[in-house]
Amino acid sequence: xxxxxxxxxxxxxxxxxxxxxxxxxxxxxxxxxxxxxxxxxxxxxxxxxxxxxxxxxxxxxxxxxxxxxxxxxxxxxxxxxxxxxxxxxxxxxxxxxxxxxxxxxxxxxxxxxxxxxxxxxxxxxxxxxxxxxxxxxxxxxxxxxxxxxxxxxxxxxxxxxxxxxxxxxxxxxxxxxxxxxxxxxxxxxxxxxxxxxxxxxxxxxxxxxxxxxxxxxxxxxxxxxx
Amino acid sequence: xxxxxxxxxxxxxxxxxxxxxxxxxxxxxxxxxxxxxxxxxxxxxxxxxxxxxxxxxxxxxxxxxxxxxxxxxxxxxxxxxxxxxxxxxxxxxxxxxxxxxxxxxxxxxxxxxxxxxxxxxxxxxxxxxxxxxxxxxxxxxxxxxxxxxxxxxxxxxxxxxxxxxxxxxxxxxxxxxxxxxxxxxxxxxxxxxxxxxxxxxxxxxxxxxxxxxxxxxxxxxxxxxxxxxxxxxxxxxxxxxxxxxxxxxxxxxxxxxxxxxxxxxxxx
Numbered sequence: 446x447x448x449x450x451x452x453x454x455x456x457x458x459x460x461x462x463x464x465x466x467x468x469x470x471x472x473x474x475x476x477x478x479x480x481x482x483x484x485x486x487x488x489x490x491x492x493x494x495x496x497x498x499x500x501x502x503x504x505x506x507x508x509x510x511x512x513x514x515x516x517x518x519x520x521x522x523x524x525x526x527x528x529x530x531x532x533x534x535x536x537x538x539x540x541x542x543x544x545x546x547x548x549x550x551x552x553x554x555x556x557x558x559x560x561x562x563x564x565x566x567x568x569x570x571x572x573x574x575x576x577x578x579x580x581x582x583x584x585x586x587x588x589x590x591x592x593x594x595x596x597x598x599x600x601x602x603x604x605x606x607x608x609x610x611x612x613x614x615x616x617x618x619x620x621x622x623x624x625x626x627x628x629x630x631x632x633x634x635x636x637x638x639x640x641x642x643x644x645x646x647x648x649x650x651x652x653x654x655x656x657x658x659x660x661x662x663x664x665x666x667x668x669x670x671x
Numbered sequence: 672x673x674x675x676x677x678x679x680x681x682x683x684x685x686x687x688x689x690x691x692x693x694x695x696x697x698x699x700x701x702x703x704x705x706x707x708x709x710x711x712x713x714x715x716x717x718x719x720x721x722x723x724x725x726x727x728x729x730x731x732x733x734x735x736x737x738x739x740x741x742x743x744x745x746x747x748x749x750x751x752x753x754x755x756x757x758x759x760x761x762x763x764x765x766x767x768x769x770x771x772x773x774x775x776x777x778x779x780x781x782x783x784x785x786x787x788x789x790x791x792x793x794x795x796x797x798x799x800x801x802x803x804x805x806x807x808x809x810x811x812x813x814x815x816x817x818x819x820x821x822x823x824x825x826x827x828x829x830x831x832x833x834x835x836x837x838x839x840x841x842x843x844x845x846x847x848x849x850x851x852x853x854x855x856x857x858x859x860x861x862x863x864x865x866x867x868x869x870x871x872x873x874x875x876x877x878x879x880x881x882x883x884x885x886x887x888x889x890x891x892x893x894x895x896x897x898x899x900x901x902x903x904x905x906x907x908x909x910x911x912x913x914x915x916x917x918x919x920x921x922x923x924x925x926x927x928x929x930x931x932x933x934x935x936x937x938x939x
Binding site for chain 2: 469472473476477480481484485490498501502505506586589590593594612613640643644647650
């Protein structure tokens with residue numbers, strides 16, 4: 446970890462002194478991570494592209510302020526979260542997206558297939574959607590996805606940020622608290638509120654569970670400090 | 672990912688098996704997280720990732736073109752870029768206040784040049800501000816004026832003045848006519864008024880009173896019966912070099928002092 450941070454600091458120093466190649470290397474190393482965090486936060490590819498590029502622009506402008514107290518990745522995550530919260534405050538996201546009906550959203554999401562098959566947020570890359578699914582099953586999966594996205598949009602920006610960081614980015618509560626500059630207790634509170642809201646919004650799907658998993662096994666596999 | 676510590680898991684399991692409320696809530700939470708896990712992230716193509724950095728670089732280039740620094744000449748840009756690289760703070764915090772301070776100083780300098788000018792303008796402006804001149808000073812000037820005019824207009828006669836007895840003079844040219852007692856009174860009056868003027872904030876008037884005192888002392892010291900040419904010449908020079916009559920006139924006019932009431936002047 447220390448070696449990585451030293452490398453980060455060296456890279457940042459070179460980028461801060463105007464070396465374009467060093468900054469390009471920073472972008473190449475972090476672009477996917479930042480893009481997918483932006484996607485988890487915004488729920489839209491276009492907004493994720495805008496947000497992630499804004500993050501790197503901000504990093505370019507303020508590269509000299511990076512003190513090396515945290516890793517470069519954490520610094521970029523912090524910029525991403527702040528940029529997302531700022532955008533939400535200014536309501537600059539495409540509002541018409543929220544007005545779309547669920548059916549329209551399902552239809553538009555099918556355009557994603559043209560970019561490649563999707564992979565689960567919590568599954569390693571490579572376990573993409575099976576191609577031997579029936580159309581009905583595929584449509585059902587798409588529908589669930591859209592409903593989850595729609596439900597996430599109903600959360601407040603901070604609730605969504607905490608839920609995304611804890612659940613999809615699998616970050617410890619302490620790290621989330623540091624990135625958002627809030628206490629761990631506030632993280633737990635926000636996460637609890639987010640889960641309660643999602644339970645209501647996704648109540649149609651609450652009986653869905655992975656088959657064969659019992660309650661006791663759940664405590665071993667799914668138990669986590671919320 | 673944070674997991675429950677191993678030593679706490681048996682405690683957790685035991686409670687879940689006993690408490691139906693907590694078991695139910697746990698089941699619902701697990702179900703929800705199972706649903707949210709079904710959310711898929713889009714897998715972006717290689718072409719998308721290859722084009723990501725060039726797209727970003729275009730935005731950086733556009734940002735650089737619109738940079739505030741581009742409004743300045745090249746040598747300033749070079750200096751600022753050097754500071755941006757080598758200093759730890761944003762140089763705009765230095766440049767903008769420095770530019771503002773320069774504008775303020777330049778404005779003050781221009782204002783002083785245009786509206787104050789040289790020392791003569793300063794004196795003239797001071798002389799012209801006569802609204803606060805004490806009426807006693809104006810009256811003093813009124814009394815003094817005829818005497819000083821006589822000295823100023825004096826020209827040496829071609830022949831000596833023939834004096835007759837009884838105090839009468841034969842007019843054989845311009846003569847100085849001054850009463851010694853009147854002059855003494857004027858000297859004393861000037862001295863008192865000078866002290867009064869010294870407490871005011873009118874430096875031009877203070878200076879004028881000092882010059883007048885000098886002239887009066889010369890007049891007082893000159894022999895009445897036989898005013899010496901060199902004394903008169905010196906008094907004339909004092910009057911002329913310091914524009915005493917002119918300045919007295921300005922003060923007199925500004926206060927609207929009456930021309931009547933000249934004291935202490937008598938013709939010989």
